[in-house]
Amino acid sequence: MRRKFVENVLSQANDSNKVKVNLELKEMIQRAYVEGRLWTTNWMAQRIPSLHGSALPPPTTSYASAIGATSSNGMQPSPQQPGKRKKNNQASKKPAQQKKSKGFTVDDDEDMRLKRAKRFEGGPSYSAYTNAAPASMPMKANKWINKGNINQPDPNVIDWDQYTIVGVSTSLEKQYLRLTSAPDPATIRPLPVLKKTLDHLKRKWRQDRDYNYICDQFKSLRQDLTVQRIKNDFTVQVYEIHARLALENGDLGEYNQCAANLQPLYQLNLNGNETEFISYQILYLCYSRNWSAANILTGLLSNEKKEVHEIQHALKVRSSLVTNNYHLFFKLYNESPNMSAYIIDAFIERERLKALIMITKAYIKIPLSFVAKELKLDSATAAKELLKLFGAVGCFDKTAVGVTHNGVPPDQDKVLLCKDVHSILLNQVSRYVKVDIKGQV
Incomplete structure (x- = not known):
């Protein structure tokens, strides 16, 4: 469920908030790990502040709250009675080093405003909070969280890299079962x-x-x-x-x-x-x-x-x-x-079809024994069986000379009519358009 939660959160992030979402997500998982509720938390019910609104209390003091919201003239006083608004606007046009109102005091001096802003630069912020590891976080766990393996995990098991266990079983044989919980x-x-x-x-x-x-x-x-x-x-x-x-x-x-x-x-x-x-x-x-x-x-x-x-x-x-x-x-x-032939065996039939297409396009007639030799088949009979597999049956020259048995020449003496075979072979190409790559990473 935790993995599904992480995938859902990352899928909702965009370029503008991706970095902040990652930091908040990491901090949430760190906190659950330290508090020992990594496997008891209902992750699907959790909310990321950057995606669903802030879940942390707002700062008690900020630069924006100190000087108020900015308007077209650079500042806006605290709420006043409607009758006094015109008077205050007129007064704002008069040059002065400092202006006072009931709500707050604003310095016109640029240096004073910068000094006021710098007071908050060293204070706590949400960004700093998310970047810092919890004080009670063990160094080993913090190292794992920050430098965990984000590559593709072993497909046989869920990603349990946060644990390092030593088994105690002595069984030599054990049935393989996919893990659905923490390993025992x-x-x-x-x-x-x-x-x-x-x-x-x-x-x-x-x-x-x-x-x-x-x-x-x-x-x-x-x-x-x-x-x-x-x-x-x-x-x-x-x-x-x-x-x-x-x-x-x-x-x-x-x-x-x-x-x-x-x-x-x-x-x-x-x-x-x-x-x-x-x-x-x-x-x-x-x-x-x-x-x-x-x-x-x-x-x-x-x-x-x-x-x-x-x-x-x-x-x-x-x-x-x-x-x-x-x-x-x-x-x-x-x-x-070594064992290279076992892999080639997986696509040798496909390559023999391609070779037959090229051979039958280049020749008018060709002995079946020559085909067997070129395709590294054991005999002309094996070549005939291969042609039969591709649907090219009976495409032989009946006038071929050779020792016959019941009027049929032996396979090694048969001659292939290339023109008749070529069109049949072209129709077989679609059999090998798709490749079964089960297990491909």
């Missing part, structure tokens, strides 16, 4: 238990190969790391293993969640396989066709990292896709290092 240390596993859990999950994966179960357990493990704010080499190891398992099982959404959390961990100079996952990220951006992000990532790479084999390979794949060099692309596909 009794259900959270400490770091030594989490290390045993990782070894246990690796054994379970080798024995059962049940990805749904293992994925659930890894998400639970990651959640325990997050709520305890554990960021070390072990954290990197957990996310890397889970990311590889997700790739192996075609779960690009879960892989992307792991990759998004690995990026800030690598920035902490923790031990891990950063170059390997940079190459995966480049290929993932090729899959999602996010060329602008791929260009930015490439520009951020140092020359040393660009010389690493797996990153070089990923950059060549990106270049082959941008230039429509399908011959180079499928060659690189066969040379994929």
Whole structure:
């Protein structure tokens, strides 16, 4: 509810009051934290002074109240009887160093007015009140409030960064459940238990190969790391293993969640396989066709990292896709290092369709065996099945010469009629207009 309240407040702010709204919002949360009612306050019933009118008592003294409201002649006396107004107006035209009335005294001397104004500059104001941390606020809590993480939180849990807890649970297995309240240390596993859990999950994966179960357990493990704010080499190891398992099982959404959390961990100079996952990220951006992000990532790479084999390979794949060099692309596909092929598998069918469209536009007739070789398919039969998937059935030259079986030539001897196939393939492009990027951050 607190997060929804913050979002509602920030959405109502505009350029003119945004800074003041932020200060008032921060002060309100600080006060609730110090008073121990962070989780008991009905946040949706709270009001921000800058948006809903001041909730603080007005200052007892101010420069405006001392000299009154300003009129066209520079000042306005206190209320008087109607009969005396004309007389007072006439008197105001006479030069004088000082004029008195029943309400107050105003000095004509500019220096005197400035001195009067300066008396209030050092006094308390609402702005100063909102900027100052409460006197009873612990230094650690104040540091967190002012420098809290405003980046995107871990998608598995609510943002619990204001807490640092140490779990006491000893269970090696725990079902993953999204947190809807403050984490209970009794259900959270400490770091030594989490290390045993990782070894246990690796054994379970080798024995059962049940990805749904293992994925659930890894998400639970990651959640325990997050709520305890554990960021070390072990954290990197957990996310890397889970990311590889997700790739192996075609779960690009879960892989992307792991990759998004690995990026800030690598920035902490923790031990891990950063170059390997940079190459995966480049290929993932090729899959999602996010060329602008791929260009930015490439520009951020140092020359040393660009010389690493797996990153070089990923950059060549990106270049082959941008230039429509399908011959180079499928060659690189066969040379994929580490687990790069698992990501390329996610969009290989799309690229084979593009290659077939270019091939059938360039040739009149072409042997099916040549198509299989260019697209790095296992056989001409596999090429025929691919054409069948795209709806290009029976588009073969019936006059082709070859050893026949019941009047039908074997697949390796079949010849594709490119003109007939080309129009059919063009109609299949719409299948790949949208990219499923579940889990994209």
